[in-house]
Amino acid sequence: MKYIRITMMFLFVVSLGLYGLSWVKEKQLEDSTKPLLTSDREEMELSVDYEEGDLLEGLTASDAKDGDLTDQIIVGSFSQFLEPGVCNVSYVVFDSVNQPAVLTRKTRFTDYRSPQFTLSQPLVFRAGAGSNAVSQVGANDVLDGDLTSLVRLVESDVNYREEGEYSIQVEVSNSFGDTQEASLPVHIVEGSNAALEIELMEPLVYVKKGEGFDPNLYVESVEDADGNLVQGPSLTVESSVNNQEAGCYEVHYQVTNEQGLSGETWLTVIVRE
Incomplete structure (x- = not known):
């Protein structure tokens, strides 16, 4: 029994020693340095027609063990707008043992x-014909593209059975939180x-404040x-558009031919800042 105890103790000491050597070796091989991700500018300026490679302009990444990691930088996510057209874009890069470096950079479109x-x-x-005005409303965005499915009816006072002037209030937001x-x-x-x-030519047009507007076009x-x-035909044009003040306006077109038949329609004009 004595020899058995001595043998077991010897094996325990040897095992402990081997474990210690293994631990030391692992620590020696362990990568204690994290990668570094930097930008040569605080704010990035881009066109709305950017390509993904444009987002990486001015970025470099490196690691003491792995060397240059610039070609492994990944574009992360876009924040909501800090102000119209300005957001934060996040980036990440990993070294060979999956240690990350993260950078956030302001980007202006x-x-x-x-x-x-x-x-x-x-x-x-036409009165009594029945319809749904909001189904004719769409929206688009220079960054997200078609937003028609996101158009929301906020309020409506339309009575489709009775002749008159009514309105619908609509709302839409893009993925950056810009709501119109x-x-x-x-x-x-x-x-x-x-x-x-x-x-x-178009049922709704946008005009920049201060720009000229000719309803006959x-x-x-x-x-x-x-x-x-x-x-x-004899065409009459009545415009309420004030291109010096932002708002929603109309142009009323009326026509009558030689037989006395008539027609009318309205162009919606939004003057924006």
């Missing part, structure tokens, strides 16, 4: 503009005022109920 609403047709409907609202006019007209159809054609072009 120099040609950014807020989301804009669109219309698939003028918001003009608009109160869009809706017109319910009698059937006799829709015998002729005035085709517009937006009429494409006038057609009868069968889709035939009407030649030489």
